[in-house]
Amino acid sequence: MTSSVPWPDETPWPKLDTGTAHSSRVWNYLLGGKDNFAADRAAGDTIVRAFPDVVRIARLQRHFLAGAVRYLASRAGIRQFLDIGTGLPVDENTHGFAQQIAPQSRTVYVDNDAIVLVHARALLRSAPGGAIDYVEADVRDTKEILSQAGRTLDLGQPVAVIMLGILGQIPDTADPGAIVARLLDPLPRGSHLALADGTNTNLGLTEAVATYNQNAANPYHLRSPQQIAGFFGELRLLPPGVVSTSRWRPWRQDIGGGQRPADAVCGIGRKA
Numbered sequence: 001m002t003s004s005v006p007w008p009d010e011t012p013w014p015k016l017d018t019g020t021a022h023s024s025r026v027w028n029y030l031l032g033g034k035d036n037f038a039a040d041r042a043a044g045d046t047i048v049r050a051f052p053d054v055v056r057i058a059r060l061q062r063h064f065l066a067g068a069v070r071y072l073a074s075r076a077g078i079r080q081f082l083d084i085g086t087g088l089p090v091d092e093n094t095h096g097f098a099q100q101i102a103p104q105s106r107t108v109y110v111d112n113d114a115i116v117l118v119h120a121r122a123l124l125r126s127a128p129g130g131a132i133d134y135v136e137a138d139v140r141d142t143k144e145i146l147s148q149a150g151r152t153l154d155l156g157q158p159v160a161v162i163m164l165g166i167l168g169q170i171p172d173t174a175d176p177g178a179i180v181a182r183l184l185d186p187l188p189r190g191s192h193l194a195l196a197d198g199t200n201t202n203l204g205l206t207e208a209v210a211t212y213n214q215n216a217a218n219p220y221h222l223r224s225p226q227q228i229a230g231f232f233g234e235l236r237l238l239p240p241g242v243v244s245t246s247r248w249r250p251w252r253q254d255i256g257g258g259q260r261p262a263d264a265v266c267g268i269g270r271k272a
Helices: 023-030 038-050 054-074 094-101 114-123 142-149 176-184 203-213 225-230
Strands: 080-084 106-111 131-136 160-164 192-198 264-270
Touching (some): 023 038, 038 054, 038 203, 054 160, 054 192, 094 106, 106 142, 142 176, 160 176, 225 264
Parallel strands (some): 080 160, 106 131, 160 192
8 A cells, every 4th residue: 555645754743733623523423433632522422412414414424425335436437536525534534445446546535624734644554556645725716625635636528526414504695506516517528526414394403503503613504405416516416316324325224324314415416
């Protein structure tokens, strides 16, 4: 296994803000990871006390990531992945799922949390023949993301853009739909978007997120399933469309809770 993340040794390590909860670290905590701090654990515990099913939502999103990337690499023939808002994995991540199918797959991760950068520097390893890179950028800065991703990806060939839980961190005033469009518009036909986000379909979750937002560095914005589906714009939705994360690919029976709906939706769209 070889690393393909080219950081010079003299590049300074980022300063971590450990006193304020950050979404990527809270999510890591909910998934049972260890890359988090006391503020993140306290925020996570607050959400769990108010809405225990949030742990299931987090796990379902991880199952969707694995299934979506494997589907895109196998059935859609995608060999390039742009994972925006990657967060902190607790096991396998996008490049690993893709390279299980096609070792030559190339993945670029994008995040703006300092601890994610530290994690990427230390742990990201590619299979021989593939490649991995990391871009430190805000999801709103689409021009910078695409410019930096172009160091590793051939943006003239189809790319799968992965956006799990990231658009919920963007307020309506920043027009998340326009952000998606700016990312997908320059990409060629055959590119895909895999997207998942939490929904405002449960009062308990809505109240828990409101409490979390009071002390979070990145407030989360729950939306209706219809609003989230609208982010796909004119992309052609692949079956089964935008559905509860517990019901995507219903032949999967290994997820706790069976087919009970979760207060989060997901889907994959293809650029025709």
